[in-house]
Amino acid sequence: MADTRIVSSHDVLPEPTLSRLPWYLAYVSLLKVRRVAYVSSTAIARGIHLDASMVAKDLSFVNVRGKTRIGYEVVELERELRSFLGFDRQHNAVIAGVGSLGAALIADSGLQRYGLDIVAGFDVERSIIGTIISGVPVFDITQAAEVRADMQAEIGVIAVPVEQAQAVADTLIDAGVSALWNFTPCRLLAPENIVIQNTSIYAHLAVMYNRINANNPDLTR
Numbered sequence: 001m002a003d004t005r006i007v008s009s010h011d012v013l014p015e016p017t018l019s020r021l022p023w024y025l026a027y028v029s030l031l032k033v034r035r036v037a038y039v040s041s042t043a044i045a046r047g048i049h050l051d052a053s054m055v056a057k058d059l060s061f062v063n064v065r066g067k068t069r070i071g072y073e074v075v076e077l078e079r080e081l082r083s084f085l086g087f088d089r090q091h092n093a094v095i096a097g098v099g100s101l102g103a104a105l106i107a108d109s110g111l112q113r114y115g116l117d118i119v120a121g122f123d124v125e126r127s128i129i130g131t132i133i134s135g136v137p138v139f140d141i142t143q144a145a146e147v148r149a150d151m152q153a154e155i156g157v158i159a160v161p162v163e164q165a166q167a168v169a170d171t172l173i174d175a176g177v178s179a180l181w182n183f184t185p186c187r188l189l190a191p192e193n194i195v196i197q198n199t200s201i202y203a204h205l206a207v208m209y210n211r212i213n214a215n216n217p218d219l220t221r
């Protein structure tokens, strides 16, 4: 029998689907700005150069039904995608390490549009502690537990030197965060109930270099 269970954003979705849904959201947001009323999965697929059946399957996870031959209502699809991806809810975060990456993340207004609100920073550097970076106060890392609780932050962002990463992760977990967004190249150890998301622009560079080399074998000779 077919599985008719409705998938909610609380279920664990296949990662490839999750990574494509923001593309659909970006495209549908563009259509909304252009005041397009309806869009089909085929038109989305054409618009962002993907396979139509894959788009239809991905969108079947989202709680929105299209009309036969007309497609999805653009406004509704945009709202549901945003909600499904968790971008419509503010998630408070604290960041450990307010150096060049940490300060840049705090200054990035784009994160708020995706539901991430960095409400406090932590550092060990005397000249940074007590300052306000792009409106966000920076505290001593030893104050992590009380500040996190005060600010009701559920996410800890880690942007410290790699050798400090595990100790800082432990501090943030003890302080009560339920997820870590780890920008360091350290493979963090954490209890199973802690969500860990590793992010590295450098890892993507390696993929790009590999593809460049594969396309241009002469370059590597």
Ligand SMILES: NC(=O)c1ccc[n+]([C@@H]2O[C@H](COP(=O)([O-])OP(=O)(O)OC[C@H]3O[C@@H](n4cnc5c(N)ncnc54)[C@H](O)[C@@H]3O)[C@@H](O)[C@H]2O)c1
Pocket: 096, 097, 098, 099, 100, 101, 102, 122, 123, 124, 125, 128, 141, 158, 159, 160, 161, 162, 164, 168, 182, 183, 184, 185, 199, 200, 201, 202
């Ligand atoms: N994932 C990515 O794409 C990406 C991009 C850039 C940097 N990084 C990584 O991010 C990290 C930070 O890089 P950066 O260039 O911002 O370095 P940085 O030296 O400019 O900043 C690090 C900050 O962490 C602070 N710090 C050190 N120990 C700490 C501790 N125990 N608790 C709190 N704060 C502490 C330092 O005082 C400093 O302000 C590094 O691990 C780097 O490899 C990752």
